[in-house]
Amino acid sequence: MDLIYRPRLAQILEVKELTEREKLFTLRLEGGEVLGHQPGQFVEVSVFGVGECPISICSSPTRGPEFQMCVRAVGNVTNALHRLRPGDYVGIRGPYGRGFPLQESKGQDLLIAAGGLGIAPLRSFIHYIMDNRSDYGEVTILYGAREPKEILFKDEISLMQGIGRCLLTVDRGDETWEGHVGVITTLCPMVTVDPSRTIAITVGPPIMYRFILQEFFKMGIPEERIYVDLERHMKCGVGKCGHCQINGFYVCREGPVFKYSEIKDLPEAI
Numbered sequence: 001m002d003l004i005y006r007p008r009l010a011q012i013l014e015v016k017e018l019t020e021r022e023k024l025f026t027l028r029l030e031g032g033e034v035l036g037h038q039p040g041q042f043v044e045v046s047v048f049g050v051g052e053c054p055i056s057i058c059s060s061p062t063r064g065p066e067f068q069m070c071v072r073a074v075g076n077v078t079n080a081l082h083r084l085r086p087g088d089y090v091g092i093r094g095p096y097g098r099g100f101p102l103q104e105s106k107g108q109d110l111l112i113a114a115g116g117l118g119i120a121p122l123r124s125f126i127h128y129i130m131d132n133r134s135d136y137g138e139v140t141i142l143y144g145a146r147e148p149k150e151i152l153f154k155d156e157i158s159l160m161q162g163i164g165r166c167l168l169t170v171d172r173g174d175e176t177w178e179g180h181v182g183v184i185t186t187l188c189p190m191v192t193v194d195p196s197r198t199i200a201i202t203v204g205p206p207i208m209y210r211f212i213l214q215e216f217f218k219m220g221i222p223e224e225r226i227y228v229d230l231e232r233h234m235k236c237g238v239g240k241c242g243h244c245q246i247n248g249f250y251v252c253r254e255g256p257v258f259k260y261s262e263i264k265d266l267p268e269a270i
């Protein structure tokens with residue numbers, strides 16, 4: 001019998017408020033089973049009696065059986081998740097999808113560009129790099145948020161700076177902000193890369209992609225060395241319902257991380 005739609009139980013161990021809209025959940029599968037994810041993969045999370053939605057895993061598989069999700073409250077399921085407390089249970093299906101290019105990136109330099117909530121899936125990869133630092137070359141992280149109060153994982157920025165360069169920007173500053181102001185692409189002139197040995201990865205709101213990709217091209221990074229994370233409305237997460245389809249691709253199964261060269265000719269992709 002096909003059991004792909006049957007969730008496993010996971011207990012919420014900790015809930016941390018990161019911003020007004022985002023909470024960080026630490027969970028463990030019942031029985032202490034390891035989730036077995038790769039950075040960039042997602043799970044379908046169910047809140048019983050409410051519904052199910054896809055959420056990226058934002059912790060690294062190198063950190064034991066507990067795993068984390070950073071959830072922005074936007075609608076039915078995510079608001080219901082925000083009301084849950086440590087000790088409560090959710091359902092988990094997955095991990096699903098194709099994550100970041102862990103193997104292809106080995107021995108290469110990395111340029112990582114995160115916009116807003118895009119830092120959540122990338123954090124999984126960034127922690128993975130921290131735990132396997134000698135496998136990777138130079139690492140540059142660009143992270144842009146709309147406002148200082150929307151910066152996620154503020155207390156980890158210095159750790160991120162520990163693995164390479166981490167440049168932060170906000171679209172609009174406030175009286176407390178002394179850092180860079182401007183959209184994420186305004187950080188790019190501060191970055192120099194060797195395009196022949198750099199893998200560029202970007203995750204952020206769709207509007208960001210067109211502009212950040214132009215910057216990657218200006219730096220001379222070839223299309224087949226650029227990866228984008230395409231999030232689409234999803235239901236099943238396993239290539240059955242067609243909700244996430246772009247042209248011939250099922251984003252849930254063949255993505256959400258794609259090489260730019262694979263999707264550049266699909267009109268609906270970016």
Ligand SMILES: Cc1cc2nc3c(=O)[nH]c(=O)nc-3n(C[C@H](O)[C@H](O)[C@H](O)COP(=O)(O)OP(=O)(O)OC[C@H]3O[C@@H](n4cnc5c(N)ncnc54)[C@H](O)[C@@H]3O)c2cc1C
Binds near residue numbers: 079233256
């Ligand atoms: C692969 C993948 C990974 C994701 N990772 C995360 C994550 O790490 N953290 C996180 O907070 N969110 C993540 N999301 C988005 C999350 O799945 C949606 O916010 C969630 O489905 C909304 O469900 P809801 O029932 O709370 O909202 P609903 O009541 O269904 O909708 C509320 C509003 O959100 C919009 N919406 C619903 N689903 C999506 C979607 N998939 N993309 C864009 N807008 C949507 C609706 O159009 C509506 O305007 C991810 C989505 C995908 C596809």
Ligand code: FES
Binds near residue numbers: 237241250251252
């Ligand atoms: S979400 Fe159902 S096919 Fe992708």
